[in-house]
Amino acid sequence: MKTRDKIIQASIVLFNEQGERNVTTNHIAAHLGISPGNLYYHFRNKEDIILSIYDEYAGNLLLDTFPQVSDEEKPLDAIILYMDVVFQMQMKFRFFYSNLPVLLDKNQNLREKYVEVQHAISERLSQLLLSLKSAQAINFDEDELADIVSILRIINTFWVSFYQTQNIVKEVNDTIFYQGVLKILAILRPYITDKSLPELKKAKEMYQQRCQDALLNN
């Protein structure tokens, strides 16, 4: 692995474990056994590392892996696949999402990149919901679409933060990620057509099972 990539991967681990505000560039360099000068050759400062993490990994990965409704797949699978990606991202880059408003305040370049990716995601999520409507898997009035997209995105963005603020012990594990997907299914539930209800029920049971399995493995 190249030094630049090593710095990015180590930063993600340290930020997640210790909280971004408790980790300095010196900590990251010491953790990798490289000199601070070597780190500064690749990144100007910590904000520059965070921008690269979002730009090269989190943000673009979301767009690259965005699923589409196709003839080969069941329509609801596309949205579950998408939520899977989103919540895995939340777990992998949880330092980013648990401190999002502050990080964006500190870094205008990051804010601009983030807003750009978010608009692209809103657009694609709207298209995905419209495809599901065409496939008669869900049903909604056109004037409800923007609100449904917003609500899904709020849950996507803040689910881990919400979970962490509801408990005295702030533990993060895989059950949280499955519970997030279950919340998304709960939001979609009233819009699901009778035809697709068994598919939703099956998905719900699968995630409840995964949640229980993850609890036992903890």
Next chain:
Amino acid sequence: MKTRDKIIQASIVLFNEQGERNVTTNHIAAHLGISPGNLYYHFRNKEDIILSIYDEYAGNLLLDTFPQVSDEEKPLDAIILYMDVVFQMQMKFRFFYSNLPVLLDKNQNLREKYVEVQHAISERLSQLLLSLKSAQAINFDEDELADIVSILRIINTFWVSFYQTQNIVKEVNDTIFYQGVLKILAILRPYITDKSLPELKKAKEMYQQRCQDALLNN
């Protein structure tokens, strides 16, 4: 006003305007024209001020003003009244909600108080939704209740944060608060009974109008 209350009120204003992390106890004392020693007579440190703000104002006010379904009021009015209180609180203490996970991490007493209030709010919100069901204003399966309560609370807690992370220019004004209430109405929409649909439609139009009026007044 007593010095203690003056410190609390000034802190709320400064935290909201400049961000909590950019304001020190020295700033607060200087703003009020009192000595740092006088401030420390009332509060041990900044965390102590924030705990008092939540404990004496934000948290308990939420519980004190929680509406109940009564025979004199239309059932849906109770939930709209509640959302009104919640979102006004979000605007008034926005420094708190825009940085919630970090503030709770830094202050275990605050976390315990916050979690306690949140559990009480969940309980009351569940009761409110069950009353609305008894009054045949909304309808849902009993096993959907916990998810609906969670989803409403995520929107309540993170709406202002979400709004602020979606735009390049981070401006906070009254339109955001009305848009938050509109999101809550959108979540409730699929559960509303035919009987109560005209009431929901009227509420939606009222908040859309308020939102437009607030935009014009900006």
